[in-house]
Amino acid sequence: QSALTQPASVSGSPGQSITISCTGTSSDVGGYNYVSWYQQHPGKAPKLMIYDVSDRPSGVSNRFSGSKSGNTASLTISGLQAEDEADYYCTSYTNSSPWVFGGGTKLTVL
Amino acid sequence: EVQLVESGGGLVQPGGSLRLSCAASGFIFSSYAMHWVRQAPGKGLEYVSAISSNGGSTHHVDSVKGRFTISRDNSKNTLFLQMSSLRTEDTAVYFCVKGAGHSFYYYGMDVWGQGTTVTVSS
Numbered sequence: 001q002s003a004l005t006q007p008a009s010v011s012g013s014p015g016q017s018i019t020i021s022c023t024g025t026s027s028d029v030g031g032y033n034y035v036s037w038y039q040q041h042p043g044k045a046p047k048l049m050i051y052d053v054s055d056r057p058s059g060v061s062n063r064f065s066g067s068k069s070g071n072t073a074s075l076t077i078s079g080l081q082a083e084d085e086a087d088y089y090c091t092s093y094t095n096s097s098p099w100v101f102g103g104g105t106k107l108t109v110l
Numbered sequence: 111e112v113q114l115v116e117s118g119g120g121l122v123q124p125g126g127s128l129r130l131s132c133a134a135s136g137f138i139f140s141s142y143a144m145h146w147v148r149q150a151p152g153k154g155l156e157y158v159s160a161i162s163s164n165g166g167s168t169h170h171v172d173s174v175k176g177r178f179t180i181s182r183d184n185s186k187n188t189l190f191l192q193m194s195s196l197r198t199e200d201t202a203v204y205f206c207v208k209g210a211g212h213s214f215y216y217y218g219m220d221v222w223g224q225g226t227t228v229t230v231s232s
Contacts, residue, residue: 003154032216034216034218036218036219038155038222040155044224045205045222045223045224045225046155046205046222047222048218048219048220048221048222051210051218051220052218057220089154089155091155091157091218091219093215093216093218097157097169097171098160098169098214098215099145099157099160099214099218099219100157101147101154101155101156101157102154103154104154104155
């Protein structure tokens with residue numbers, strides 16, 4: 001099972017919005033509404049930010065939102081803050097693995 | 111509060127074995143699937159293994175099939191990963207992750223432990 005495709009890096013200034021894409025196939029992202037997003041700060045464990053494409057766990061800021069179109073899922077962070085600087089990973093249910101991760105995206109807050 | 115505490119990592123020679131453990135607390139362990147996910151140094155996350163809530167169903171990624179075995183003891187709220195025939199490419203931080211439902215199909219992963227480091231080197 002190939003990893004989902006994410007941009008290696010994105011950046012934005014405080015207060016701006018950024019979007020991270022996660023591209024798969026009809027066997028994973030496009031075929032199921034089971035995409036999650038995780039935030040990982042250096043040396044820390046990943047934290048669930050979005051599940052089932054667009055749902056937010058309790059306690060996660062509403063500045064984080066998720067969506068999907070075809071074989072591509074997206075994570076949008078609005079009102080960027082310094083604390084948002086981290087690595088972000090998407091994962092999707094697949095018909096083979098059963099889960100596959102994206103390669104990760106490093107978010108830099110300028 | 112949900113807590114997952116991994117242990118058992120360390121330095122092992124290629125071809126050797128290790129058994130990782132994950133002590134769970136703060137939730138009804140026997141009601142949730144559990145997963146192992148690893149992260150090689152400086153790399154991304156890689157799905158490794160999963161087990162259903164009652165232990166009756168398991169899955170291992172192709173790269174570890176036949177070498178790793180996931181299991182659980184619901185009476186002790188503990189998840190295990192038995193690793194054998196270890197290779198240098200198995201070097202990684204191994205995370206124990208709570209599933210969001212009883213099955214690892216469709217239900218994702220929510221809470222992560224802090225991880226335990228496995229180094230395979232001669």
